[in-house]
Amino acid sequence: MANGKFIAYYRVSTQKQGQSGLGLEAQESAVMSYLNGGRWELVESFTEIETGKGANALERRPQLRAALEQCKKMKATLVIAKLDRLARNVHFVSGLIESGVEFMxxxxxxxNKTMIQIHAVMSEHERDQISARTKAALTAAKARGVVLGAAGAANLKPNIEERQQAAEEFAGKLKGVIEGMKARGLSQRAMCDELNKLGIKTARGGEWSLIQLQRVMSRIAQGINVVR
Incomplete structure (x- = not known):
């Protein structure tokens, strides 16, 4: 159960997304679900609307900087909906940890802080891998004579959409299993162990890890269509 003072930080990536509230309501719901129960007080909330691009995260995120300063003044814990709402940058997450502000x-x-750093490392690695695969795909397409630019993007779109659909279908098939384990009170690590013991493979046919489980759970939480 949550206890103590909390300051919430929400972030959306574009002005359009900020105006529409897209993504913001889901973040607020996730934070309130976490705080449900216990003796807690949500003393303030900060909402950031920015692109997420650039070198210095705190300079680009005045609301985050203000939230951290307020946490220090009030001895409060910073609470966010998802870790990637802060950054997929190891250096930035390490700096946040070193700031002395408790956050979750x-x-x-x-x-704990070590697990959060590991998550940031894996997220940054995943981002770099996606970038590398995209560049390789574009290079290969160009070598085959595919016209890049707007037309080139159109050539890659069906493949991207196909992968997205496959991921959603896979998560949908596991929805009942995962919700059942959650109802039994299993931790995410225990869920991974049980899935592996049951011989249930990941979408790529491998063993389950926390990150892979969290990706599937995230898709389920976003309200995907269950495909059976």
Missing amino acids: AADMPHA
Whole structure:
């Protein structure tokens, strides 16, 4: 159960998304679900609307900087909906930890600072891998004579959409299993162990890890269509 004073930080990536509230309501819901129960007080909330691009995160995120300063003044804990709402940058997450402000993510409520750093490392690695695969795909397409630019993007779109659909279908098939384990009170690590013991493979046919489980759970939480 949550206890003490909390300051919430919400972030959306574009002005359009900020005006529409897209993504913001889901973040607020996740934070309130985490705080449900216990003796807690949400003393203030900060909402950031920015692109997420650039070198210095705190300079680009005045609301985050203000939230951290307020946490120090009030001895409060910074709470966010998802770790990637802060950054997929190891250097930035390390700096946040060194700031002395206690913070937690509603999607990783039991994670300590070491686990959060590991998550940031894996997220940054995943981002770099996606970038590398995209560049390789574009290079290969160009070598085959595919016209890049707007037309080139159109050539890659069906493949991207196909992968997205496959991921959603896979998560949908596991929805009942995962919700059943959650109802039994299993931790995410225990869920991974049980899935592996049952011989249930990941979408790529491998063993389950926390990050892979969290990706599937995230898709389920976003209200995907269950495909059976």
